[in-house]
Amino acid sequence: MTLIALANPSRFHALAARVLPWLAGATFVAFVVAGVAASYAPDDYQQGATVKIMFIHVPAAWLGIFAWVLMSAAALGTLVWRHPLADVAAKAAAPIGAAFTLMCLLTGSLWGRPMWGTYWVWDARLTSVLILFLMYLGVIALWRTIEDPARAARAAAVLTLVGFINIPIIKFSVDWWNTLHQGASVLRLGGSTIHVSMLIPLIAMLVAFTFLFITLHLAAMRNEILRRRLRTMMMLQADAAA
């Protein structure tokens, strides 16, 4: 089945219905395996058990970035090929990406409390993730402001691509700003190479979280298609009644 064939919403809907249970099952199994692996991972000699926050924090950060990359690919699909599914994919990815970015911020904050003695420091990584979160909020706000879905899709696509170019620039400038302001005062996380006993559960967690993302994204895309169908039906009904 090609991408062109999937432009038909009914066909996509049928495919999603067939694939989703399997994806959900795979996500569950992956989380069980990764959870067991993570519970057997040793505590850090400096950080103790709090190092296990990493197994949620790092996958959340990865998906926060991954969702924007996916949105950018979908934005190209919207602007270049006018693929109707690309609109739906971009719209469905935005809240999920924002949620994972927020999860990254919250776990980072909880991790910072015992490690740095405060919930928030203007560390370069935290700051650039915060700005990424703000950009997600901007895209979601744009989606929610323009009523016509096709026009909203194109506006959001332009903003997503501008963000795709700008996010590395923002990351670079925040890093530069941080080194200018505070030197080595903050404990560098992940600066040293990670031991294999922690690396394996971390990779397992990354796989599990990625499965979770794909499942949630596919379900959100299906819901969005249903929502649009509902909107069209209601508008037809209103037209008929008028």
Place this chain on the structure above:
Amino acid sequence: MGPLTALLVRDMRMAVRVGGGALIGVVFFLMVVTLVPFAVGPDLALLARIGPAVLWLGALLANLLGLDRLLTSDYEDGSLDLILMARMPVELAVAAKALAHWLTTGLPLVIAAPLLGILLNLDPKASGAVALTLLAGTPALTFIGLIGAALTVALRRGGLLLAILVLPLNTPVLIFGVAASNTAIVGPMPFGPPFAVLCALSLISMVIGPFAAALALRYGLD
């Protein structure tokens, strides 16, 4: 006079005439700077230390405030449609509009900054540094803002959304603008690198801004 020059002259003329509101940004800038001592206290040493940051923040907000005027009035009276249908490329047309907007909104802020620096106890050297960095950095603010203005032009209440879309993209400009001013005033790092990055940000925005704005206008207006 070519079409682009004509557009530039027209926009600048309209900005300075009644209803254009070119200098409102400067007045707003003055107000922000006046309010800061009320918030942080009249300590002159403190004001001199945070002065460059206050001036940059004020200029950024004043610039933001004027952005909804960049395309909206032309959209409302229909002249934006005529500009889009004209034979010149939309990219160049919106670039000319943004340049006119910078000349009437951004440049007055740059000129006002040294005067407002006096209120913040900045010495002439520091005021000069802030004005120079604003001169290099405000084009980036305008051209990034152009994207937001194009995305929100057809919306009824786009003003607040415009700010939400544009502000995160402005962070690099603010970081390097304030950093370049501070290195020029207190050191110890050299002034060159942050200033060069600031200029680079302006140049990148001048390329990306018009293309993204033209894309948004072509697809966003029916």
